[in-house]
Amino acid sequence: MSDSVTNLVQLAALAPLLALVGSIINGLFGRSLKEPLPGIIASTVVGAAFVLALVAFFAYPADALGVRVHLGSFLSAGDLSLDLGFMIDQLSLVMTLIITGIGFLIHVYSIGYMHGDAGYSRFFAQLNLFVAAMLVLVLADSFPLMFIGWEGVGVCSYLLISFWYTQKENADAGRKAFIVNRVGDVGFLLAMFLTFKVFGSLDIQTVTAAAPAIMFGSVALTGIGLLYLVAAAGKSAQVPLQVWLPDAMAGPTPVSALIHAATMVTAGVYLIARIGPIYAQAPGAAATVAWVGVLTALIAAFCAFAQTDIKRILAYSTISQVGFMIAAVGAGAYWVGIFHLLTHAFFKALLFLSSGSVIHAMGGEQDVRRMGGIGARMKITGTAALIGTLAIAGVPFLSGFFSKDAILGHELSSNLLAGRGSEVLFALLLITAIATAFYMFRWYYLVFAGEPRHERAVAEKIHETPSVMSVPLVVLAIGSVLVGYLGLPAVIGRNIIEEWLEPVIGSAPFTHLSSSSEWLLIIASIAAVAIGLGAGYWVYVVNKGKLAERLGSGALGTLSRNGLGFDAVNRALLTKPAESVADGLSVLDREVLDRAVVASAAPVDLLGKLATAWQSGQVRMYAMAMLAGAVVLAVLVAALEVLS
Amino acid sequence: MVATEYYVALSAVLFGLGAVGFITRRSAILMFLSVELMLNAANLAMIAYARQWTTAGGSQALQGQGAVFIILAVAAAEVAVGLGILVAIFRNRASTDVDLLSEVRA
Numbered sequence: 001m002s003d004s005v006t007n008l009v010q011l012a013a014l015a016p017l018l019a020l021v022g023s024i025i026n027g028l029f030g031r032s033l034k035e036p037l038p039g040i041i042a043s044t045v046v047g048a049a050f051v052l053a054l055v056a057f058f059a060y061p062a063d064a065l066g067v068r069v070h071l072g073s074f075l076s077a078g079d080l081s082l083d084l085g086f087m088i089d090q091l092s093l094v095m096t097l098i099i100t101g102i103g104f105l106i107h108v109y110s111i112g113y114m115h116g117d118a119g120y121s122r123f124f125a126q127l128n129l130f131v132a133a134m135l136v137l138v139l140a141d142s143f144p145l146m147f148i149g150w151e152g153v154g155v156c157s158y159l160l161i162s163f164w165y166t167q168k169e170n171a172d173a174g175r176k177a178f179i180v181n182r183v184g185d186v187g188f189l190l191a192m193f194l195t196f197k198v199f200g201s202l203d204i205q206t207v208t209a210a211a212p213a214i215m216f217g218s219v220a221l222t223g224i225g226l227l228y229l230v231a232a233a234g235k236s237a238q239v240p241l242q243v244w245l246p247d248a249m250a251g252p253t254p255v256s257a258l259i260h261a262a263t264m265v266t267a268g269v270y271l272i273a274r275i276g277p278i279y280a281q282a283p284g285a286a287a288t289v290a291w292v293g294v295l296t297a298l299i300a301a302f303c304a305f306a307q308t309d310i311k312r313i314l315a316y317s318t319i320s321q322v323g324f325m326i327a328a329v330g331a332g333a334y335w336v337g338i339f340h341l342l343t344h345a346f347f348k349a350l351l352f353l354s355s356g357s358v359i360h361a362m363g364g365e366q367d368v369r370r371m372g373g374i375g376a377r378m379k380i381t382g383t384a385a386l387i388g389t390l391a392i393a394g395v396p397f398l399s400g401f402f403s404k405d406a407i408l409g410h411e412l413s414s415n416l417l418a419g420r421g422s423e424v425l426f427a428l429l430l431i432t433a434i435a436t437a438f439y440m441f442r443w444y445y446l447v448f449a450g451e452p453r454h455e456r457a458v459a460e461k462i463h464e465t466p467s468v469m470s471v472p473l474v475v476l477a478i479g480s481v482l483v484g485y486l487g488l489p490a491v492i493g494r495n496i497i498e499e500w501l502e503p504v505i506g507s508a509p510f511t512h513l514s515s516s517s518e519w520l521l522i523i524a525s526i527a528a529v530a531i532g533l534g535a536g537y538w539v540y541v542v543n544k545g546k547l548a549e550r551l552g553s554g555a556l557g558t559l560s561r562n563g564l565g566f567d568a569v570n571r572a573l574l575t576k577p578a579e580s581v582a583d584g585l586s587v588l589d590r591e592v593l594d595r596a597v598v599a600s601a602a603p604v605d606l607l608g609k610l611a612t613a614w615q616s617g618q619v620r621m622y623a624m625a626m627l628a629g630a631v632v633l634a635v636l637v638a639a640l641e642v643l644s
Numbered sequence: 645m646v647a648t649e650y651y652v653a654l655s656a657v658l659f660g661l662g663a664v665g666f667i668t669r670r671s672a673i674l675m676f677l678s679v680e681l682m683l684n685a686a687n688l689a690m691i692a693y694a695r696q697w698t699t700a701g702g703s704q705a706l707q708g709q710g711a712v713f714i715i716l717a718v719a720a721a722e723v724a725v726g727l728g729i730l731v732a733i734f735r736n737r738a739s740t741d742v743d744l745l746s747e748v749r750a
Contacts, residue, residue, distance in 0.1 A: 617746025619675075624667050 006067055008059035012096055013069040013086045015049035016135035022046070023128035030121025039111035042124035046107050046131055050100035057093050063503055065089065066205070068141055079200060087141035087205065089504045094338060094497075095138035095270055098345050102262045103131050105472035109353050110254040112469035113360060123163060123252065130156035134263050138270060143192045143202045146271075150188060150235065153264045154181050160259060161251040173250035180244040184234015191227030198224065204274060211277040217284065225278055225285025229292065232268025236322045239296040243566050245319055246303075249311040253356030256311060261318050261352050262345040269325040269341050273334040273505055280332055280416070280508040287420035290330025290411070294425045294432075297323030299564055301435035305442070306552050306560035309366050310355045313443045316563075317392065318348055320432060324407050327429060331417050332508025333410035335501040339487045340407060342497070343399035346483055347391040350476035354385035357465045357473070358447060362458060368446040375448035377462045382448045384473040389444040391480040393437035394529045399484030404433060405525045406487060409518065415509040430528055437532020438539075442548075445540045491518045645699075651692035658685035672730050672740040676723065683719050687712045 022045030030038045060067075066089030074082040086092075107127060114123050133152025140146035155178075162174030192202060198220045199207045214221055232238065237245035248260050259265070272279065272289060279286040300319035307313045321344050329337035358374055358381065359366055375382030391398040394405070411417065412426045452459050464470060486497040513521070539548050551557055559565065614625075662681030669675050694708030734740055 619742045619745070620667050620670075623663075627663055627667065 005059050005061065009056045009067045009088050010069050011052045012056035012088050012093065013139065015052050015096060015100060016132045016139065018045045018049045018052070019128045019132035019135060023125050023132060026121050026125035026128060030125055033121060035115070035120060036111055038121035038124045039107070039114070042128050043104060043107040043111065045128060046100055046104045049131070049135070050097070050104050053093065053096040053100050056088060057097060060088075060090070060093060062090075062500065065503060074144065080196065080202070082142065082144055082202060084145050085141045086139040088139065090501050091270075091274065091338065091504050092138050094342065094501070096135060098342060099131060099134050099138065099263050102345050102349050102476075103258055105475055106254050106258045106262075106349060106353065109257075109356070109469050109472040110252075112466050113254055113356055114252065119163065123160075126156055126159045126163070127255070127258070130160065130259060130264070134267075137267055141204055143195060143204060143207075146204070147188055147192065150231075150267065151185065153259070153267065154178065154185070154235070157181075157248070157259050157264055160255040161248045163251050163255065170250040173244075173247040177244040177248050180241050181234045183241055184231045187227050187230025187234065191224055191231060194220065194224050194227060208275055208277040211275075211281050214281060216281055218282070221278055221282040222285045225282045226288060228271060228275060228278075229285065229289050232271050232289075232326065233292060234268075235271075236265050236268030236326065237296075237319050238268065238292050238323065238326055239299055240566060242296060242300065242319050243563065243570060246307075246312050246315045246563060249309065249315050253311065253352055253359060256315070257349045257352035257356070260315065261348040265318060265322055266325065266341045266345070269322065269329055269337045272326070272329040273337050276329070276332070276334040276505050276508070279330070283416045283420070286330050286332060286416045286508070288330070290327050290414075290417055290425055291421070293323045293326030293328070293330050294411075294428045295323070296320070297327060297432045298428050298435075301432045301439065303560050303563045304439040305435075306557045308369055308561075310358065310368050310371070310443070310447060311352070311366060313368070313439065314348070314351055314355060317351075317436070317439065317443075320436065321348065321392070324404065324429065324432070327425065328407045328410060331407075331410050331414035331422075331425075333406070333414065333510070334505040335487075335498045336403070336406045336410050338501060338505075339497050340403035342486070343391070343403040343480070343483050346476055346479040347388045347400060350384055350388040350473060350480050351392065353469075353473055353476065354381045354388065355447070357381045357469055360465060360469070361462045362454070363461065365454070365458070368443070370454045371447045371452075372450045372454070373448070373452035373459075374462060377459070378464050380464055380470045381473060384470075384477040385444060385448055387477045387480055389440045391484075393440045393533060394433055394525055395533075396526055396529075397481075397484075399480050399482070401525065401529070402484035402487050402489070405489060405522055408433070408525055409489070409513060409521045410510060412521075413511045413513050415511060418511075430524060433525060433528040434532040434535075437529045438536045441533050441536025442540060445536065450540070489518055489522065491515045491522075648692050648696045652689055655685045655689035655692065658682075658688065670741050670743050672733070672742050675742065676726060676730075680719065680723070683715055687715055690715075 022042050025041055026033075026038045033041075066087050069086040069088065071084040071086065074084045076082065107124070110123065110127065114120055117123065130153060133149050133156055135149070137146055137149025137153060140149055158174045158178040161177050162171045165171045165174070195207060196202055198214070199210050201207060201210075211221065233241045245260060245265065249256055251260075279289065297320045300316045300323060304313050304316035304320065307316060321340070325337045325340045325344070328334075328340060357378065358371065361374070361378060361381075362371070365371070375386070387398070391400040394401045408426060408429055411429055412422060414422055417425060485493075487495050489495075539545065552561075562568065659682050662678045662683075662685060665678035665681065666675050669678060690708040690712050694706070694712075697704060697708065730740060733745070737744070
């Protein structure tokens with residue numbers, strides 16, 4: 001690679017710095033800037049970062065194995081020497097483009113969405129800081145630097161979920177997200193320790209290059225794989241750590257779109273894809289990853305059925321879709337996971353932003369039971385949401401179809417999963433795909449179609465959003481249609497994204513599918529969409545939701561609404577015992593320790609009382625005491641004289 | 645020559661009067677007078693002993709007289725400060741009764 005090309009590629013390393021600068025400007029001086037200015041600064045830096053990433057992307061030779069940017073030495077102790085640096089390769093470039101590209105659109109949208117908010121500049125400072133941290137996460141060339149980004153996005157997520165912190169629910173939601181993420185972070189730390197023990201290095205490229213030389217299926221690799229899975233499950237809201245994401249919807253909607261749909265929650269997928277060679281050597285860990293992903297996808301899809309909050313439905317949908325990605329990387333199909341990550345980033349950001357537009361237009365209303373018929377009043381938003389809905393459901397010719405089809409196919413043909421339930425996984429994912437189409441139909445129909453169920457006064461105020469909000473929707477809608485064509489199935493055409501990612505992440509071995517089985521697969525996924533959408537049409541249009549109402553008020557509906565009771569289980573298993581222990585300790589503290597300390601003060605108190613009795617404030621009393629003392633001394637001295 | 649014992653006895657009587665006066669009087673001015681009386685009783689005792697030392701040809705004869713001068717100087721300074729405080733108190737309360745000055749007791 002020539003020097004000039006390398007220099008161009010290295011420009012991508014400036015992207016996080018730009019976002020950081022934007023964050024500092026808005027954080028320090030934002031308060032004194034007039035309203036749209038903080039938003040414009042924030043959008044500009046992210047836009048510039050996107051341009052840099054584009055330049056690097058086009059300069060990057062397709063067969064190169066990555067360009068490193070050395071940032072400096074972090075620490076060295078004994079065998080461990082740690083350099084901080086960025087690794088710009090095919091995978092991190094794709095991620096950088098997603099983060100800055102989608103991030104830019106969401107920043108622009110936020111200029112309109114956050115209009116008039118008291119925390120306007122604070123919002124943009126934190127959003128920029130998030131972009132910087134997320135870029136550090138994906139560009140890092142070593143686990144510790146990745147961990148810095150990992151924690152950085154966690155902090156920003158916490159800050160932005162509880163952005164409107166004056167309401168206790170929002171602050172609680174932020175804390176919940178942070179605490180649940182700590183569990184995953186512990187997994188990441190332990191995984192790093194074990195990685196260093198096994199490989200003697202924390203450099204990602206060194207580790208992944210050394211992994212194939214280690215015994216296939218060895219305990220150490222399986223352990224590392226499982227620990228990184230814990231990390232991924234925390235950040236990517238996988239079972240059983242998914243409980244924080246639905247509550248995270250307390251944050252402003254652009255935050256949900258950027259952090260809790262398009263970028264941060266997919267960090268776990270990125271992590272597993274990045275260290276794919278470890279999983280390729282540890283089939284046990286890989287199968288666990290796939291199972292966690294599939295179960296998460298299924299459970300979250302079930303939970304999405306009965307939700308009534310426009311954003312919570314999408315939150316469960318996100319958990320479910322990230323489950324699809326995790327299932328893909330578990331099967332060893334790393335490019336498929338990243339491909340679904342890419343398509344999902346578009347259509348889920350689109351869905352979130354359009355629900356944000358609806359919430360904005362309805363003056364804060366989030367309950368789908370009081371919506372309906374909004375598509376007629378908000379044509380652009382309604383159309384964009386329809387495209388997003390169809391894309392996520394997996395309707396043919398839209399992006400979600402191609403990525404979901406690839407996941408299903410690779411689940412079935414993965415050699416890593418062969419004999420570990422790959423058929424069951426495939427069947428469960430197919431059911432989930434049907435469920436996805438169903439609950440997304442419900443979401444769209446309840447919000448945008450049918451009869452309005454809100455009051456006339458509200459209805460008259462609903463109008464299309466300003467163009468600063470609707471244009472990003474249009475761009476995302478176009479993306480939701482087109483990005484799928486980057487990864488066409490082999491029987492249809494060229495798979496650009498697989499070719500692009502191949503040199504860095506490769507993939508585990510797969511049984512080659514014949515063209516007839518590929519066609520069968522395509523027919524199966526089309527059938528899944530048709531069944532799901534058809535069922536949705538029947539339940540909500542033909543049956544007018546009567547069946548749904550009956551089911552929703554039953555036990556199943558309650559189970560779905562409560563997210564399958566995970567919160568209750570956590571409360572009973574973890575929170576309650578911890579509270580009991582704390583209560584017990586506080587009794588010990590109050591009744592034993594406090595009393596002992598208080599009792600030890602009693603003699604001092606008595607002495608003090610005695611001493612104060614002398615301090616009468618009467619000068620003549622003091623003089624008397626002095627005289628008496630002098631007399632006693634004189635008598636003593638005299639007596640000693642006489643005795644001697 | 646009058647014997648030293650008489651001077652010392654006079655000094656003790658003066659000191660006792662001063663001490664009793666200090667304890668029994670409530671007016672700050674009179675308490676000052678009592679303090680002066682005690683100081684001068686001590687001075688009297690010291691020059692009486694100094695004279696006895698001189699007569700006996702002792703070498704420390706002048707130390708007693710020197711101490712008296714120091715005490716006189718200190719007493720003068722103390723009175724100057726003390727009377728200043730007293731004037732300030734009197735301006736605030738129109739009284740110099742020390743029994744009333746006990747607000748800061750514990």
